[in-house]
Amino acid sequence: MARKKIALIGAGMIGGTLAHLAAMRELGDIVLFDIAEGIPQGKALDISQCGPVEGFDAKLAGSNDYADIAGADVIIVTAGVARKPGMSRDDLLGINLKVMKTVGEGIKQHAPDAFVICITNPLDAMVWALREFSGLPHNKVVGMAGVLDSARFATFLAQEFGVSVRDVNAFVLGGHGDTMVPVTSYTTISGIPVDDLVKMGRSSKERIDEIVKRTRGGGGEIVALLKTGSAYYAPATSAIAMAEAYLGDQKRILPCAVYVDGKYGLDGLYVGVPTVIGANGVEEVIEIALDDEAKQNFQVSVDAVKELLEACKQIDGSLA
Numbered sequence: 677m678a679r680k681k682i683a684l685i686g687a688g689m690i691g692g693t694l695a696h697l698a699a700m701r702e703l704g705d706i707v708l709f710d711i712a713e714g715i716p717q718g719k720a721l722d723i724s725q726c727g728p729v730e731g732f733d734a735k736l737a738g739s740n741d742y743a744d745i746a747g748a749d750v751i752i753v754t755a756g757v758a759r760k761p762g763m764s765r766d767d768l769l770g771i772n773l774k775v776m777k778t779v780g781e782g783i784k785q786h787a788p789d790a791f792v793i794c795i796t797n798p799l800d801a802m803v804w805a806l807r808e809f810s811g812l813p814h815n816k817v818v819g820m821a822g823v824l825d826s827a828r829f830a831t832f833l834a835q836e837f838g839v840s841v842r843d844v845n846a847f848v849l850g851g852h853g854d855t856m857v858p859v860t861s862y863t864t865i866s867g868i869p870v871d872d873l874v875k876m877g878r879s880s881k882e883r884i885d886e887i888v889k890r891t892r893g894g895g896g897e898i899v900a901l902l903k904t905g906s907a908y909y910a911p912a913t914s915a916i917a918m919a920e921a922y923l924g925d926q927k928r929i930l931p932c933a934v935y936v937d938g939k940y941g942l943d944g945l946y947v948g949v950p951t952v953i954g955a956n957g958v959e960e961v962i963e964i965a966l967d968d969e970a971k972q973n974f975q976v977s978v979d980a981v982k983e984l985l986e987a988c989k990q991i992d993g994s995l996a
């Protein structure tokens with residue numbers, strides 16, 4: 677059987693990390709694509725030279741030509757710019773929307789059978805626009821946010837309770853941004869709900885609220901520390917978990933930004949919900965019961981996503 681092919685659109689900080697992880701895990705042969713000349717080629721060469729030391733079999737290539745993504749099984753999109761000081765949210769939206777248009781058209785023309793994972797921000801709007809521009813089926817285009825947000829939540833909870841991160845199963849819903857909804861009633865430590873652990877006196881509601889707040893601002897906390905960029909290790913790892921779920925038909929239940937039409941009272945938008953990922957891409961959207969507070973917070977998050985979609989439609993009339 678031929679090796680799988682992984683195409684990475686955007687060879688920046690996340691793109692390079694994705695290539696390294698995908699090679700180390702032997703997910704397949706890897707093509708790094710970018711508009712910047714030399715960067716994808718240089719990173720591909722550098723990571724190839726890890727092969728003899730690590731002992732992985734994966735071919736890496738860098739490219740500035742969409743034709744080279746042909747036949748990709750998985751495509752992970754990080755192309756775009758990150759928000760810089762002085763740039764409004766609308767400025768960022770306008771720039772990255774144009775990027776999604778060229779990327780979407782490139783995918784449509786050269787790799788319409790791929791499973792596409794979008795990471796570019798603002799995530800929920802960009803994954804929606806990428807789907808529109810590419811014309812791929814909704815179940816084959818997903819956004820990576822929930823796995824990362826849940827990982828951040830889990831990291832902080834493991835620190836709070838002094839337990840292994842492996843025993844924390846954290847749950848975050850909604851859009852990727854300040855309005856995301858970490859749900860404590862569905863968050864457990866070895867099956868014990870966090871709310872119960874609070875009742876047992878192992879933490880307090882105030883401390884958990886603080887962790888929820890820190891999770892919501894998790895990306896910003898790292899931007900403030902790095903000063904010149906945003907997080908890339910954990911975002912890349914999270915997208916690789918999604919790619920593996922697809923390639924291995926794992927039927928994992930992962931929180932992903934997916935197209936929700938009908939469930940959660942939504943009529944066709946991309947937002948973070950629990951999703952079964954397997955060989956058919958998004959195989960199921962799982963609708964869970966939410967308490968009043970979570971329901972209300974989810975609605976705020978959905979409204980924020982809707983606002984972004986309206987802004988996209990204003991910028992690019994073809995999306996209206």
Ligand code: APR
Binds near residue numbers: 685709710711712908
């Ligand atoms: N086509 C292809 N690549 C592009 C395009 C385009 N039209 N426009 C920009 N790029 C490339 C840049 O040349 C750069 O190499 O996208 C890459 C982005 O890399 P970084 O700036 O290092 O950003 P990164 O940290 O990888 O984050 C990428 O993910 O988390 C989000 O907010 C983040 O939107 C950002 C994205």
